Amino acid sequence: MPEVLFKVDLKKPFAEQDVVGHNRWHPDIPAIVSVNPGAVFRIECKDWTDGQIGNNDSPDDVRDVDLSVVHVLSGPIHVNGAEPGDILVVDLLDVGTLPDYEWGFTGIFARENGGGFLTDHYPVAQKAIWDIQGIYTKSRHIPDVRFAGIPHPGLIGCAPSHELLAKWNKREADLVASGGPPWKPAIPALAELPNPKNAILGSLKGAEYDRVAKEAARTVPPREHGGNCDIKNLSKGSRIYFPVYVEGAKLSMGDIHFSQGDGEISFCGAIEMAGYIDVHVDLIKGGVEKYAMINPIFKPGPVEPRYSEYLVFEGISVDEFTGQQYYLDAHVAYRRACLNAIEYFKKFGYTGEQIYLLLGSAPCEGRISGIVDIPNACCTIAVPTAIFERNILPI
Numbered sequence: 001m002p003e004v005l006f007k008v009d010l011k012k013p014f015a016e017q018d019v020v021g022h023n024r025w026h027p028d029i030p031a032i033v034s035v036n037p038g039a040v041f042r043i044e045c046k047d048w049t050d051g052q053i054g055n056n057d058s059p060d061d062v063r064d065v066d067l068s069v070v071h072v073l074s075g076p077i078h079v080n081g082a083e084p085g086d087i088l089v090v091d092l093l094d095v096g097t098l099p100d101y102e103w104g105f106t107g108i109f110a111r112e113n114g115g116g117f118l119t120d121h122y123p124v125a126q127k128a129i130w131d132i133q134g135i136y137t138k139s140r141h142i143p144d145v146r147f148a149g150i151p152h153p154g155l156i157g158c159a160p161s162h163e164l165l166a167k168w169n170k171r172e173a174d175l176v177a178s179g180g181p182p183w184k185p186a187i188p189a190l191a192e193l194p195n196p197k198n199a200i201l202g203s204l205k206g207a208e209y210d211r212v213a214k215e216a217a218r219t220v221p222p223r224e225h226g227g228n229c230d231i232k233n234l235s236k237g238s239r240i241y242f243p244v245y246v247e248g249a250k251l252s253m254g255d256i257h258f259s260q261g262d263g264e265i266s267f268c269g270a271i272e273m274a275g276y277i278d279v280h281v282d283l284i285k286g287g288v289e290k291y292a293m294i295n296p297i298f299k300p301g302p303v304e305p306r307y308s309e310y311l312v313f314e315g316i317s318v319d320e321f322t323g324q325q326y327y328l329d330a331h332v333a334y335r336r337a338c339l340n341a342i343e344y345f346k347k348f349g350y351t352g353e354q355i356y357l358l359l360g361s362a363p364c365e366g367r368i369s370g371i372v373d374i375p376n377a378c379c380t381i382a383v384p385t386a387i388f389e390r391n392i393l394p395i
Contacts, residue, residue, distance in 0.1 A: 002042040002093075002278050005033045006074040010101055010274055014050045014072040015200050021074045021254075023050075023200045024216030025168075025227070027159045027246045030202050031078035034248070040280045043074045044098065047274045048154070048255040053105045055129055057141070062107035062268065063125035067114060068198040071155050071219040071228065075252030076202070079281050082249035087287030088158060088242040091280040092301065095151035095236050095256065098274050102132045104258045106139075106361040107268035108353060115187040116267035117335060118342075118356060120321070126353045130271045130361070132258055137271060142354045147387035148305040149259035150363050152235045153277055154270060155219060157226030157296070158242050159250035164224065168217050169194060183326075188267075192218040226296045230270065232260040232363065237301020243288045253277055261359050262366030262381070265338055269360025305363050307384035311393070313341040314369070316376040325375055330368050333379035337366075341381055348392050362387055 008017060022029050035041060047053065048071045053061050082088060109116050111123035128141040135148045160168065172191040180190045196213035204212055222229040226242055234240065242249070256277065260270035287293065315336030317329035326332045338359055345355040363384065370378035385392065 002040045004044060005035070005041045005077065006043045008044045008046050008074070008274070010046065010051065010098065014046055020200060020202055021072060022076070022202050022252065023069060023072050023198070023219060024213070025160055025219060026165060026201070026212045026216035027162055027250070028208070028212050029076060029159065029204065029250070031076045031248060031250055032202065034078040034080055035281060036080050037281060037283045040093065040278070042276050042278050043253060044276045045074045045254045045256050045274060046072050047272050048072065049272070053107065053127070053272070055103050059107070059125045059127040062127045063110045063113065065113065066198065068195055071255045072200065073155065073219065073252040073254040076159055076250035077252070078248035078250060079283065080248070082244050082283055083247060084161065084245055085286055085288045086244040087284040087291070087293065088244050088249045088251060089282040089284060090156070090240045090242060090251065092153070092234065092236055092238045092240070093278040093280055095153065095277050096275055097132055097258070098276060101274050104130045104132060104137070104271035104273035106130065106266065106271055106357045108266045108356060109268055111187055114189070114267065116269070117263070117265040118338065119187050120185065121339065122353055122356055126357065128357045128361070130258065132273070137258060142358055144389040145358060145362070145387055146389060147259065147362050147384065149271065150232050150235045150304045151256065151258050151275070152232055152260070153253045154230045154255035154257050154260070155228040156234070156240070156253040158244055159246050159252070160217070160225055161245040164245055165215065165217055168223060169215070192220045194218065224295055228255065230260065230264045232257070232262065233300040233304065234298060235301050235304055237303050238298055240296055240298040241284070241287070241293065242296050243293050251281070259361055259363055261362050261364035263334060264360050266356055266360045271361045307363065307386055309385045310365065310382035311385055312380050312382040313337050313344065315340055315379050318376065327375050328371060328377045330371065330377045330379055333377040334366060334381070337379045337381045341383060345392065348390065359383070
């Protein structure tokens with residue numbers, strides 16, 4: 001087993017761990033350890049909510065989760081010799097569960113607590129607990145479903161520079177100040193701006209903590225450095241190329257998923273879990289300019305579920321409530337595809353909430369199938385038929 005460089009106690013809050021990680025992005029958060037290029041090591045992670053969700057049948061904890069805590073990240077890790085303009089090469093050697101924590105959860109967030117992709121249809125908090133048995137999982141809350149997972153970190157990236165952090169904060173503040181486009185629904189919010197409440201900033205204390213807490217970016221979205229991309233194919237065996245912005249790169253990771261459907265549509269839509277990530281790191285000196293890198297690049301690993309038969313649902317960019325025609329809007333089209341899938345599976349005895357949870361957590365394939373045929377974008381969601389232990393095909 002690789003050396004464990006970041007260990008977690010699942011019975012303790014993140015801020016009370018022996019080594020404290022962070023839940024904001026800022027270049028001044030101190031690294032917890034230094035490694036050389038070529039190092040192999042293990043990082044343990046709590047679930048993204050810092051243990052706020054329990055293995056029980058009540059969705060009240062999802063309803064009441066404090067989102068100022070998220071995401072709790074293990075790191076930063078200083079890679080010796082890494083300089084701005086380099087590429088940090090990260091190999092995900094393995095991703096797995098921790099002993100006595102072989103379960104995960106999927107949730108629908110309540111409208112009052114941020115909502116999700118289909119909040120206008122499903123505004124009430126719901127939860128599914130998944131029992132993990134090796135590569136497979138089942139849920140007592142979604143009957144007759146069993147599938148192989150595709151474990152991956154939902155969130156991984158390097159620290160931003162001061163200049164990049166300022167750019168993030170300005171453009172997101174400008175978006176919020178603009179009120180967004182006229183068709184923007186009230187929920188979810190346009191962006192989550194810096195918020196010092198419940199900020200965890202490693203070993204920082206006192207006035208330095210206060211300054212960084214006010215400036216640090218929230219971990220909610222993906223950005224140029226990687227971050228919360230929620231890409232299910234970043235599984236074991238993947239190689240990721242990250243742009244480096246600060247000395248040492250300051251790599252952090254967390255938000256481990258046992259499985260996820262493309263889009264993670266209910267926001268808490270993957271099978272969220274605590275776990276470990278085995279990592280190998282290396283450097284490509286001057287790689288950002290050499291390869292014209294702006295965002296990370298990755299090469300998927302060879303280990304993922306192999307489903308060969310799918311039922312595919314289409315959606316187009318027409319609002320389901322008003323019938324309004326949108327112009328090549330992939331967000332609306334993907335929402336319609338997901339809603340069409342939900343309505344279909346309701347005919348086989350499932351509730352809409354159960355399928356909403358399933359589409360976010362099972363290894364479903366989402367696609368922008370057409371983005372040039374005016375005025376409708378066409379998006380699809382492909383559901384593997386073999387994950388069902390009942391017949392769900394049209395007869």
